[in-house]
């Protein structure tokens with residue numbers, strides 16, 4: 001119960017509620033405008049490549065807002081709050097992944113209902129972002145790759161009472177390797193939390209990149 005209380009005090013729990021996608025966000029990014037720097041989503045606090053300061057992050061967020069509009073920026077911030085909270089509480093998440101010839105089947109669950117709510121938010125949100133090519137984590141090649149290959153990826157999400165069941169497949173053998181690599185990345189996030197999220201994600205040596 002204590003852990004549930006801790007979670008409830010995290011702002012994302014308000015953001016994750018009614019309206020879900022697109023309703024949350026805000027809060028951060030209220031900083032001074034800065035110069036230069038190509039913007040990329042994915043410079044999340046604690047996950048950006050080494051050396052980025054919070055001031056630099058704030059500057060990047062202001063630039064994102066200016067380029068993509070506040071609605072999308074708020075949506076990204078909501079998504080980021082959600083996956084940060086999942087990473088922070090990774091030890092309360094269980095995951096089983098089965099590689100099948102065309103991709104993966106995964107079951108990701110938690111006994112904590114607040115974590116389940118976040119999984120119910122995150123998984124459809126990422127599915128939607130993939131469909132509309134609203135990328136993130138550009139510094140980590142495995143992520144631009146899956147967005148670039150999205151037309152060849154089929155993702156079927158079933159929300160179950162304690163988590164999410166996903167089947168992610170492709171008819172393209174190369175993309176199957178990418179999907180299986182992503183399945184492993186999510187499992188590593190679940191095992192190691194932020195320690196993994198700061199690392200570049202492994203891609204198989206025989207996967208042929210298109211980005």
Ligand code: HEM
Pocket residue numbers: 083084086087090093106107108122123126127130136137146164166168182183186189190193197
């Ligand atoms: C403990 C943390 C996390 C959990 C439990 C989680 C869970 C999931 C699950 C269940 C899926 C569906 C595909 C699958 O089952 O493999 C998924 C997909 C996705 N997640 Fe997460 N995730 C986490 C962290 C993150 C982070 C840190 C990011 C990016 C910064 C992210 C971005 C995505 C994206 C883009 C997809 C769709 C593409 C794909 O299948 O990989 N996730 N996540």
